[in-house]
Amino acid sequence: MGNYEPAPVKNSGGPGENGEPVYSTMEERAKSDQSIRDYGFNLVNSDKISLDRTVPDTRMDECKYWHYPEKLPSASVILVFHNEGWSTLVRTVHSVINSSPSHLLKEVVMVDDFSDKEHLKGKLDQYMTRFNGKVKIFRNEERLGLIRTRTRGAELSTGEVIVFLDAHCECNPNWLPPLLARIAHDRTIMAVPIVDGIDWNNFRYRPVYTSTHHRGIFEWGFLYKESQVPQRELNTRTYNSEPYKSPTHAGGLFAMDRKYFFEMGGYDPGMQIWGGENFELSFKIWQCGGSIEWVPCSRVGHVYRNHMPYGFGKVKATIPVILLNYMRVVEVWLDPEYKEYFYTREPSVRGYPIGDISKQLAFKKEHNCKSFDWFMENVAYEVLEKFPRLPPNKVWGEFKILEDNKCWDTVGQGVNGGPIGAYYCHHGGGNQMFRLNTKGQLALGERCLEAKYKDTIHVSYCDVEPTGPWDYDEKTKQVQHTEYEMCVELGDDDKLHLQTCDAESQRQLWEVNEVRSWK
Numbered sequence: 001m002g003n004y005e006p007a008p009v010k011n012s013g014g015p016g017e018n019g020e021p022v023y024s025t026m027e028e029r030a031k032s033d034q035s036i037r038d039y040g041f042n043l044v045n046s047d048k049i050s051l052d053r054t055v056p057d058t059r060m061d062e063c064k065y066w067h068y069p070e071k072l073p074s075a076s077v078i079l080v081f082h083n084e085g086w087s088t089l090v091r092t093v094h095s096v097i098n099s100s101p102s103h104l105l106k107e108v109v110m111v112d113d114f115s116d117k118e119h120l121k122g123k124l125d126q127y128m129t130r131f132n133g134k135v136k137i138f139r140n141e142e143r144l145g146l147i148r149t150r151t152r153g154a155e156l157s158t159g160e161v162i163v164f165l166d167a168h169c170e171c172n173p174n175w176l177p178p179l180l181a182r183i184a185h186d187r188t189i190m191a192v193p194i195v196d197g198i199d200w201n202n203f204r205y206r207p208v209y210t211s212t213h214h215r216g217i218f219e220w221g222f223l224y225k226e227s228q229v230p231q232r233e234l235n236t237r238t239y240n241s242e243p244y245k246s247p248t249h250a251g252g253l254f255a256m257d258r259k260y261f262f263e264m265g266g267y268d269p270g271m272q273i274w275g276g277e278n279f280e281l282s283f284k285i286w287q288c289g290g291s292i293e294w295v296p297c298s299r300v301g302h303v304y305r306n307h308m309p310y311g312f313g314k315v316k317a318t319i320p321v322i323l324l325n326y327m328r329v330v331e332v333w334l335d336p337e338y339k340e341y342f343y344t345r346e347p348s349v350r351g352y353p354i355g356d357i358s359k360q361l362a363f364k365k366e367h368n369c370k371s372f373d374w375f376m377e378n379v380a381y382e383v384l385e386k387f388p389r390l391p392p393n394k395v396w397g398e399f400k401i402l403e404d405n406k407c408w409d410t411v412g413q414g415v416n417g418g419p420i421g422a423y424y425c426h427h428g429g430g431n432q433m434f435r436l437n438t439k440g441q442l443a444l445g446e447r448c449l450e451a452k453y454k455d456t457i458h459v460s461y462c463d464v465e466p467t468g469p470w471d472y473d474e475k476t477k478q479v480q481h482t483e484y485e486m487c488v489e490l491g492d493d494d495k496l497h498l499q500t501c502d503a504e505s506q507r508q509l510w511e512v513n514e515v516r517s518w519k
Contacts, residue, residue, distance in 0.1 A: 002066045004101060004177040009054050016049035019056045019198075019205025019301075039085040040305030041168070041200035046087045049203060051094045055301060057173050058196055058207045062241035063297035064174075072180040074106040075255070076159030080149045081167035082113040083310055084120065088168040088303060090127065093135060099171040104180060106159040108135045111152055114143040114313070143313030145273030147325075151266050154258065163255040165300065170198060170205065172299035179255040179298050182243055187257040188290035190281070192216075192249045193298035200306045207299075215246035215294055217380060219387040221345040222279060222326045223446055224250055230382050243293040247286070247380035251278030253300055264288065265363055268328055270355045273315060276325030283333040286379050288369040318518040323349050332360040335372045344390045344437070348397075348429050348516050388465060395472050396435035397514040400425055401490055402477065403506045407432045408496065410459060415447060419456035421495040428517050436512075440482065441468035454484050457496040477509040 016022045022045045024032040035043035077096050081089055096108055110128075112120060128135040138156055140149060154162050161183055163176070179191040197208045213229040233244050264284055267277050282292060317324045327349060330342045343350045363369075376383065399408040401422060409423035410431040426432060434444050441462070442449040448462040449470070469483040478501060479488040487501040489508045502508060 001064055002068070002174070003070070004068055004174055005064050006099075006173055009098075009173075011054050012050060012052075014050050014053070016045075016053050016203055018054050021199065021202035021204035022046075022048050023202055035085070036201075036306055038309055039083075039088075040307050040309040041085070041088065041303055042202070043085040043087065045201065045203055046085065046091070049087070049091070051087065051091045052098060053091070053170075055095075055170050055172060055205045058299050059172060059174075059297055060241050062239060063178075066178070066241070066297060068177045068181040069184055072104055072177060072184050073160035073257070075100070075104055075161045075163050075176060075180060076107050076109050076157035076258070077105065077163045077165055078109045078111065078150065078153035078157060079165055079167045080111050080113060080146055080153055081115065081120070082143070083115045083117050084167045086119045089120075089124075092165065092167055092169050093128070093131075095170040096165070097131065097134065099173060100176045104176060105134070107157070109153050109157050110135060110137045111149050111156070112137065112139040113145065113149045114140045145313065147267050147271050147274060147277045148269070150277075151269070154261055154266065157258060160258060161255055162258045162261060164253060166252045166302055168198070168303040168305075169253070170301040172196070172301070175298045175300055178243075178295045182293055182295060183255060183257050186291075187260050188285070190249070190285055190290065190292045191243070191255045191298070192246065192292060192294045193253055193255075193300045194294060194296055195250065195253055196299055196301040198301045198303040200303055203303070205301045213244060213294075213296065215244065216248040216250060216278075216282075217383050217386070218248060218279065219345075219383075219446060220341040220390055221446055222276065222329070222342065224248070224278065225386075226250075227382060227386060232381070241296050243295045245379065246292050246294045247375070247383070248282035249278055249292060249294075252302065260290070264290070265360070268332075268360055270328055270357065270360075271325040272317065272321045273313070275322030276329050279326070280329045280333070283329065283372070283375065284363075284369070286370075286375050287333065287372070288364070288367045319349050319352055324352070324354060327352065327354045328357060328360070332357050332364065333372060338372050338376070340392075341390045344393055344435075347393060347435060347514070348433060349518075351516075352518055386464065390466050391437040391439040391441075393435045394438050395512040396433075397512050398425055398427070398432055399434055399479070399510050399512055401507065402509040402511055406490070406494075408434055410444065413459055415459050415461055417459060419458055419495045419497075420449070421493070422490050423494070427515055429515050433515065436470055436472055436479075437466060437468075439467040440470050441466045442470040442479075451481055451484065451486075451498050454486065454498055457488065457498070472510075472512065476503050477511060478503065479508075479510055 032044040182191040214226045406422040407425040450460040471480045486498040487508045489499040491497045
């Protein structure tokens with residue numbers, strides 16, 4: 001066995017032990033539903049589970065035999081939380097302490113982002129005294145959001161390595177030494193654990209991936225994606241359980257040398273609340289001389305919420321804050337060609353004022369950071385295979401029928417759902433924002449439109465190649481399906497249908513109005 005491999009933990013046989021699911025009774029249903037609304041997961045079921053429960057060892061067998069350096073850096077585990085449920089938060093602390101070598105875990109730094117739940121005040125302070133100073137609680141005096149609160153947590157930490165975890169996690173056996181070993185080997189490595197899933201309802205713990213390795217990538221709207229690790233990267237390793245390089249990470253769980261984190265400027269202070277910080281840090285690390293590795297022998301379970309149960313506090317933006325954050329990433333770290341792909345995907349935000357980025361651009365210049373093209377060719381080389389270069393948009397915005405104030409609308413339909421239709425124009429984008437590119441692809445967000453059975457129009461997954469059968473005739477104002485030689489018509493049922501093209505039909509005449517809701 002490896003030198004840090006822990007002794008097996010005895011299963012108490014209680015509810016949820018070994019990561020097994022726990023269920024609510026019919027009598028508990030109302031209380032369970034309320035807890036889901038309040039916290040985004042079933043706290044009634046969570047409360048039945050021991051704070052020290054065991055979880056299944058999801059590591060590959062090889063991991064149990066690795067020997068890591070005896071001298072490893074000390075770690076501060078940082079937990080940021082806002083109005084978190086009691087048992088999920090406290091179980092995270094128990095799990096970190098129970099599964100980490102005590103001489104390596106210097107502290108658990110908890111930062112409360114201005115919670116107003118009573119159980120997160122004096123009761124929490126009193127409870128954590130049992131850990132004899134190992135757990136430290138700090139509180140924001142106003143709501144700062146995840147990004148800035150994480151920065152504060154890093155500033156308050158005293159360990160050589162900072163490890164960020166979300167406030168609803170459970171750690172697998174021997175999760176910490178493999179992360180610290182990579183940073184001890186090279187302090188410019190961001191080490192990322194493999195994230196297992198914990199069900200938001202019954203709290204079953206199980207791996208997201210079993211037999212194949214995956215890594216973090218992105219599409220041109222900067223939605224985070226994961227894909228199988230290319231053979232080119234796998235071939236650089238001798239053993240299947242060795243770490244491998246990844247272009248990016250999901251954002252919630254990772255370890256970095258604390259001094260290196262701040263040498264790299266930490267998180268961009270101009271980013272607000274949540275979203276995009278994973279890309280900003282990833283691109284900066286890679287382009288400025290560091291690297292990111294996913295570590296198969298480090299696994300941490302994470303509860304993926306049913307929904308986000310609270311707002312973001314004060315937001316100084318008139319577009320979705322996540323798009324503002326993406327724009328700051330794009331304007332600093334992407335080359336002009338790649339910037340265009342983002343603005344093709346999100347055309348309505350082009351020109352939005354994103355604040356001062358002069359310090360970020362100066363950092364990039366002073367550190368002789370590499371181009372985004374270098375990053376795409378040498379690190380994220382599979383992205384263009386899965387998400388090819390985007391042709392420019394021919395038209396984008398609201399597709400409004402000339403004779404009425406009705407616009408194309410998804411009317412709540414998603415992939416494999418019913419037909420889309422038209423509804424009163426709200427000029428807010430979102431479910432009424434469509435774009436048609438010069439290669440005939442008709443899309444909204446990361447999804448596309450298809451005409452099923454030569455009749456109604458539905459939301460579908462996009463083909464890999466950004467092409468399609470659609471066109472818009474500026475003169476006749478008709479949207480045409482070029483393969484079927486038919487046009488989009490608004491039916492009496494307010495659904496969109498394909499019909500024989502008729503330039504005299506008022507219900508086939510559409511104007512496309514670019515919409516910038518922030519102007």
